Amino acid sequence: MDPSLYLDRDTWVHRLDPRTKMFLLIGAFVLAFIFLDPLYELVVLALVLIFGYMAKSLENLRRIWFILLAVGLLTLVLWSLVGGGRTPLFLFVELESVLYGLSIALRIDTTIIAGVIFLSTTRNEEVAIGLVKLGIPYRFAFAVTTALRLVPTIASTGFTISQAQRSRGLDLDSGNILQRTRKYVPLLVPVFVTTIRSTNVFSMALESKGFGAGGKRTFYLRTALGGRDVVVLVVFVVLLAASVALRVAGYGTLEGFSG
Amino acid sequence: MEPAVSVQGLGYRYRGQQKPALEGVDLEVAEGEFVVVMGPSGAGKSTLCVSLNGLIPHFFRGRMEGEVRVRGHSTREGRVGEFAREIGLVFQDFEAQLFSTNVALEVAFGPENFAVERDEMERRVNSVLGQVRLEGFEDRQPATLSGGQKQRLAIASVLAIEPRILCLDEPTTDLDPVGKLGVFEIAEELKNRDDVTLIVVEHETEETLDADRIVVLREGRVVADRAAREVLRDVELLEESGVMPLQVTRFFHEMGLWQGQLPLTPEEGAQEFRQRGWRISQERHRELVDEDEERTQGYGEPIIEVGGLSHRYPNGFAALEGVDLTVRKGEFLAILGQNGSGKTTLVKHFNGLLKPTGGTVKVGGEETTEQGMLRLGQSVGYVFQNPDHQIFSDTVSDEVSFGPRIREMEGAEIKERVDEALSAVGLEGRGEEDPFGLTKGERQRVAVASVLAVRPEVLILDEPTTGLDYAEQRSMMELVARLNEAGSTIIVVTHTMWVVAEYAHRAVVVREGKIELSGTVREVFSREDELWEASLRPPHIVSLGNSLGYPVLSVDELVRVTEGG
Known part of the structure; x- marks a missing residue:
């Protein structure tokens, strides 16, 4: 099992400077958050997906489709029930609250998908360089990328451990929620123990390779803002500005929803 | 000339532990030497390793006595990162030390920390990957490599800093026989370079034959520090110290040979066996097969x-x-x-x-x-x-x-x-x-x-x-x-x-x-050639028996079927 999300492909997205990609990621969040009309949210999602397609990164979505579906459905149902509106649909559910739920669901999924595309096209090391070039100290930048790296590592340790415990007869699929939660103890304890142990070795290895030995540091990866970055940034800034203008002009909102 | 490593009266007790992990350890390693450290679990081998680059006393908590000098510098002064230039340390758990998204970046991490120029860095990545036979793997993700390749990559990532001393803590523990061999081939080449000092912790005796010296640790103390071949012939010392003696050596020891005459390898053993006019009893070998x-x-x-x-x-x-x-x-x-x-x-x-x-x-x-x-x-x-x-x-x-x-x-x-x-x-x-x-x-x-x-x-x-x-x-x-x-x-x-x-x-x-x-x-x-093709090697005593024409599985079996001794 390959624990990391990064896909080593040669696309123009991969070749963008990490700072550009960070800006695009934050921009995608902004786009997803300024609108409330599900139709507009759908357009934003479509844009993100087209971008992901060009970056040849959509295959990673197959690994998280369940999360996307679960989060999306849960949000939709919750807001439909909790929210209020003007147009009754059935029972105590109103049209506006359903639409609102749909928007929020799309918004959350869009941000997750944008994040996955970012991680599929940007190496951990590039994230670090990007942060350093934005003026963040290397130690902090390294800590951020280590946290990103730890997630898939823990996932793959967890997989091995669940095999070991299933071999002993642990059955994670039956029982009510409380019983099931208790069944995860045999997984969590070894995951913690193993992770802490390997993190300890990891930090020793870092020190032994001169991490933080001197103030200055060079980078093996070459990154520079090039013509491509400028074009992408300009296009994206125009898009952002246009979206904000639309929103200020009153488009893309949801009438009649009351929380 | 100043020794590469000089350890004097080193003692260390981890915080919260009753017994010290090391006690009164004296050790000198000359530049260009290849020293193997052996001993049972808990003897203090890994503690010794982490003392050499300053992780003790700076990273671990505990009480240190005595002094460790690396090319003249006391580890008490200065930070771990600074010693990385002098001494490279590769840990036993190679999985946990690899963290980059591809092989080249993993190797470049050390030089990056020392602000090595980009061109020089590229030169080092190429040269070091060549040394550990990972050319062409630059773009591979470390997670997709085999165990032996990962261990070699871990070694390369330390070599790229160009330290004068390299310390490997049980580098072959998790590897298959051919992975082990690959690591020892690298050690062999480094050994032939005068400017690299090699300290290897190892528990597989068969892999230590090329060392200059063997240091045996037991309960935190040095119990032997002599020429490798001398220590390997001391079957009793090794057994007492919880280290597996070489099988060929143990066989001749049990046959009553004097210590100084003991052969070490299957080849030496076969020669000695024939010279002494010993034979394998066909009848008794038949019994084994029956x-x-x-x-x-x-x-x-x-x-x-x-x-x-x-x-x-x-x-x-x-x-x-x-x-x-x-x-x-x-x-x-x-x-x-x-x-x-x-x-x-x-x-x-x-x-x-x-x-x-x-x-x-x-x-x-x-x-x-x-x-x-x-x-x-x-x-x-x-x-x-x-x-x-x-x-x-x-x-x-x-x-x-x-x-x-x-x-x-x-x-x-x-x-x-x-x-x-x-x-x-x-x-x-x-x-x-x-x-x-x-x-x-x-x-x-x-x-x-x-x-x-x-x-x-x-x-x-x-x-x-x-x-x-x-x-x-x-x-x-x-x-x-x-x-x-x-x-x-x-x-x-x-x-x-x-x-x-x-x-x-x-x-x-x-x-x-x-x-x-x-x-x-x-x-x-008994089918040694086919095993080799599957990247496996039978143990020494089996090889000795095979070369005498009678497959045996243990020292005891060979003793049982030998006649004329």
Whole structure:
């Protein structure tokens, strides 16, 4: 099992400077958050997906489709029930609250998908360089990328451990929620123990390779803002500005929803 | 000339520990020397390693006495990062040290920290990857490499800083025989360079023949520090120190040769054997073969039947293709093969962790796909390689009773089974202890006990001796042999060849998803050329016997069949 999300492909997205990609990621969040009309949210999602397609990164979505579906459905149902509106649909559910739920669901999924595309096209090391070039100290930048790296590592340790415990007869699929939660103890304890142990070795290895030995540091990866970055940034800034203008002009909102 | 490393009166006690890990250690290593450090678990070998680059006293908490100087600089002064330029340290757990997204970046990390210019960095990446034979792997993700390749990458990532001293902590523990050889070839080349000093912690004696000097540690103290060949000939010292002596040397020692004359390698041994006019008694060798035969006749009915088994992983990788295998009741089977050959994939089919994508696997006459893991676990127990991947309870007996509890047995029955399992693994009366306070060898036993408590008919052990020292390996395998004699069917997956030779009855060699060789251990180990092709090497005593024309499996067997001594 390959624990990391990064896909080593040669696309123009991969070749963008990490700072550009960070800006695009934050921009995608902004786009997803300024609108409330599900139709507009759908357009934003479509844009993100087209971008992901060009970056040849959509295959990673197959690994998280369940999360996307679960989060999306849960949000939709919750807001439909909790929210209020003007147009009754059935029972105590109103049209506006359903639409609102749909928007929020799309918004959350869009941000997750944008994040996955970012991680599929940007190496951990590039994230670090990007942060350093934005003026963040290397130690902090390294800590951020280590946290990103730890997630898939823990996932793959967890997989091995669940095999070991299933071999002993642990059955994670039956029982009510409380019983099931208790069944995860045999997984969590070894995951913690193993992770802490390997993190300890990891930090020793870092020190032994001169991490933080001197103030200055060079980078093996070459990154520079090039013509491509400028074009992408300009296009994206125009898009952002246009979206904000639309929103200020009153488009893309949801009438009649009351929380 | 100033020594590369000078250790004077070094003592260290970790915080919270009663006993010191090191006590009064004096050691000097000259520039360009190749020194091997040996000793049982808990002797202080790793503590010594981390003392050399300043992790002790700067990273660990505890009390340090004495002094360590690296090329003249005391480790008490200055930071760990600064010593990295002088001494490179490669840790035993190579998985945990690799963190980059590709091989080139992993190697470049050290030079980056020392602000090496981009062009120079590229030169070093190329040259170091050449040294560890990983050219062409620059863009690969470290996670996709084999164990041996990962260890070589870990070494490369340290070499790129161009330290004058390299310290490797048990670099071959987790590797298959050919992976081990690859690491030692690198060591060999570094040894030939005068400007690199090499300090290697190792517990496999066969790998230490090229060292200049061997230092033996026991309970935190140096008990021997002499020329390598001299230490290797001192069979008694090694045995007392919990280190496995060379088998050829032990054979001649038992035949009564004087210490100074003892040969070390199979080649030297064969020559000595012939020169002395010794012979192998054909009659007694015949007895050995007959005993094998008799044992084979004694097995019961088939318990695991594999027919035309294929397994293809979701990513398309064909791990097994058309495997046929029958395991009968009472067998002691060893499954051999290099990393990635498919041997673990094969055994994971026996307890239902994997389902065949082609062919069938039957346990007790019924297909595994019909049985479900809970029921299969009743007949096939699986002990994973790393006990820390399964231990989660506060007490040993809670851990061991997990299997019976989950199968909803009664209190009295559970207690009986826990007691039985604990006494089978030699941990009787220790049920109330905290498993995390035990040694690795003991935790391994807890893992075995927790599987035994279900009373499975078949016991699968994945690398049961990895990470254990010689004495622990022996007692672990004695335990397994006792279980086999008491009627359990045993399947071990292992890289440790002497364990196979001395304990298993039958061996199966898996290579590229197919069964390459199958037969009694004696038959399989007599085919040295075919083993080499599968990246395996029989132990020294087997090689000696083969070159004399009579396959033997242990020192004792060779003593038994030798005439004229």
